[in-house]
Amino acid sequence: MDQRIYKSVIAFVLFLVFPFLFYELGDAPHRTPLKETISLITLLAFFGLLLQFYLSRANQTALKGWKMGRIVKWHKVLGYLFIGILLIHPFLLVVPRYFEGGVAPSDALTLILTTGSKGIITGIIAWLLMIMLGITSLLRKKLHLSYKSWRVLHGILSIVFIILASVHVIKTGRHISTPMAGLIALLAGTGILFLLKTYLYNPIQKPAACKDDEASM
Numbered sequence: 001m002d003q004r005i006y007k008s009v010i011a012f013v014l015f016l017v018f019p020f021l022f023y024e025l026g027d028a029p030h031r032t033p034l035k036e037t038i039s040l041i042t043l044l045a046f047f048g049l050l051l052q053f054y055l056s057r058a059n060q061t062a063l064k065g066w067k068m069g070r071i072v073k074w075h076k077v078l079g080y081l082f083i084g085i086l087l088i089h090p091f092l093l094v095v096p097r098y099f100e101g102g103v104a105p106s107d108a109l110t111l112i113l114t115t116g117s118k119g120i121i122t123g124i125i126a127w128l129l130m131i132m133l134g135i136t137s138l139l140r141k142k143l144h145l146s147y148k149s150w151r152v153l154h155g156i157l158s159i160v161f162i163i164l165a166s167v168h169v170i171k172t173g174r175h176i177s178t179p180m181a182g183l184i185a186l187l188a189g190t191g192i193l194f195l196l197k198t199y200l201y202n203p204i205q206k207p208a209a210c211k212d213d214e215a216s217m
């Protein structure tokens with residue numbers, strides 16, 4: 001069978017099936033369908049951002065057989081989509097408050113933001129870094145950076161972002177069991193190592209595919 005099918009199945013299992021199974025089998029008490037749907041979407045969007053490392057040249061060896069230009073297109077579309085979802089995640093958290101009595105949504109958000117816990121502080125910093133990742137990608141041409149410098153900036157931002165976001169998710173997530181935390185640590189750690197390895201052994205060159213990337217950015 002085509003190697004690409006095996007690899008796609010492995011990615012599907014690691015980034016979608018396992019997170020969903022761990023979510024379902026975990027012992028977090030079930031809440032209203034609205035709250036559970038918000039949690040699940042947030043978790044899957046986070047796994048989508050972890051996948052970004054594997055949809056880049058950091059994962060060059062496994063991506064042999066695919067056209068890099070197509071992979072980068074997927075990387076961009078999914079990047080904007082999942083950043084969009086996680087950008088509104090702090091606000092989505094308090095949406096159910098509109099349908100419940102008690103604390104108002106805005107008060108609930110203020111309460112969350114001012115807890116001062118490590119879990120929330122890492123979340124806030126990761127959220128700001130995520131916005132920087134989105135803006136520096138959107139305005140790449142306007143930054144007047146060489147492609148090489150932009151990619152290093154993008155790579156470093158991604159590493160710091162994914163470390164802080166993973167700490168936030170593991171510390172605050174109500175659906176984080178040992179297997180879920182292990183999977184997050186494994187996928188984030190391997191993604192970072194792959195990227196650092198690329199920087200050490202494959203100096204960045206401007207690929208042909210990126211000429212049309214620039215046109216579409």
Ligand code: HEM
Nearest residue numbers: 049052053056057058072076079080133134137151155158
């Ligand atoms: C917001 C939309 C995004 C756009 C438009 C975008 C665009 C790109 C482009 C054009 C590349 C270079 C591809 C290549 O030559 O291999 C790249 C690489 C990369 N991206 Fe993104 N990206 C986005 C979001 C993200 C996010 C959210 C992450 C991490 C969570 C991420 C992680 C990476 C990594 C690790 C690389 C490899 C860097 C390198 O090879 O030096 N990207 N991205």
Ligand code: HEM
Nearest residue numbers: 039042043046086090123124126127165169172173174175
């Ligand atoms: C202003 C920034 C942020 C705040 C205030 C915030 C707040 C929270 C809170 C309070 C929880 C616990 C939710 C619950 O008990 O149901 C949570 C969980 C979570 N957060 Fe954030 N967060 C922020 C940024 C982020 C970012 C940047 C990401 C990912 C890139 C993220 C991903 C997640 C995920 C995946 C969960 C776990 C959901 C679950 O287990 O049900 N958060 N966040």
